[in-house]
Amino acid sequence: ADGEAITAEMVPELAIQSFPLCMRQMQDTLKTSKHLKHEGRQQYGLFLKGIGLSVEEALAFWRKSFSTITDDKFNKEYRYNVRHQFGLEGSRKNYTPKSCTAIITGPVPGAGQVHGCPFRHHSETGLTSLLHSTLGSTMSNADLKEILAATKNGHYHVACTRVFELQHAKLPGGASVQKGDGLGGGDSVDHPNRYFDASRKAIKE
Ligand code: SF4
Incomplete structure (x- = not known):
């Protein structure tokens, strides 16, 4: 911060x-x-x-x-x-x-646990409903398909970056996420805190 x-x-x-x-x-x-x-x-x-x-x-x-x-x-x-x-x-x-790597390779969440990475640890159904509840109408069916495909291929950072873009697509003032906003790892998400920092930066701009 x-x-x-x-x-x-x-x-x-x-x-x-x-x-x-x-x-x-x-x-x-x-x-x-x-x-x-x-x-x-x-x-x-x-x-x-x-x-x-x-x-x-x-x-x-x-x-x-x-x-x-x-x-x-x-x-x-x-x-x-x-x-x-x-x-x-x-x-x-x-x-x-x-970091994302530590979370993705860390302890697998059991029943009643919600730690971990949703892209890595959720079923497709669980991830889909989480995406719907957090992104709402911001996410089109094509977006959802893209996110699920990246997830299926194990490209969790790509899926997470796509969510970042959608989460910030409708910022007041029309701000959009640009390459180089500080997500790190070649502009894809590699750390939850980097995600947060890049978001605050995008929102303030
Ligand atoms: Fe997964 Fe994204 Fe969290 Fe990283 S920031 S652990 S990729 S949900």
Whole structure:
């Protein structure tokens, strides 16, 4: 995050505007089930740290998101983990957000888990419904076909880049994504945080 101070309250709106599908899915799950399992909290928590949430804002975010549990339970079971991600507990390691490769080759999500990369870990049906719910009418049938074909061929970064383009196709002021907007990896998505940064840049321009 280049200088933009991110607060817990801003996350839901930012998720719609600028998060890649993997993180958007976690925000949506958090909203509906008020919980995320451990691997999801790791992947999403480090991403949120990467976009610029301070440890205080991260604690506020998770506390608010886990709205069905008591403060006591939150403090006992989750607080340490959040602080740990910021290197403030245990081995005090400065954990960095996971890259696409780390997410794609990392732990496979099991039942009830939504971490991982939707392009790699979802069935075609699951991915299609996630794409419909996040992109709505912005995505044509031809777009969907293109994304599914890239996914089937294992070109997850190509599919994700196409989603990025669609997500930003209707920006106010008609901004569109240009080559060199900073996605990295030869202008295709290779890191969820790079996706976010490129999105903020495209939106501000
Ligand atoms: Fe997330 Fe990377 Fe998969 Fe895109 S390609 S959904 S940024 S893990």
